[in-house]
Amino acid sequence: MSDCPKCTGKAVYDPPKTVYEDYYHPQKVDVIHQIEVIRRHHCVPVYHHVTTVSVKDVYCGDFEGNNRGLHTASAGSKRR
Template sequence: MSENKKCCAKTVFDPPQAIYEDYYHPQHVEVVQQIEVIRRHHCVPVYHHVTTCTVKDVFCGDSWSGEQGNEVRTSNVRKKRK
């Protein structure tokens, strides 16, 4: 093939493409976390059992007649003072 002098060679440039190189550097960022201590007080029932004691004499049987069979007799016990 022979060169045609009427068609000259041409150079065409595409638009430039950007190529990024990323470099990362540490940055000190202070984060303050506030803490609030809440003291909660609760009442909790603690049971202390107190007992009382009574003594009574009840007489049952055939030897008692009428209302006397239901009669309750109690005895008083006294401590001697020293």
């Protein structure tokens, strides 16, 4: 720098710089999740136990003379 009166100062300008100030504001955005429910039906075996009963009369010893062995009575007849 000189103190010469004939040297006047002047201004030199750089090209302007742009400075951004960003402001963010919340914005609601719905995100939709679709769910499909499938009801599946299955047949499952459930065992139901059924019992049948048969009754038979067995005569042992000398009941009918000399006939030994197994004798059964049919459902419609009765032995005396």
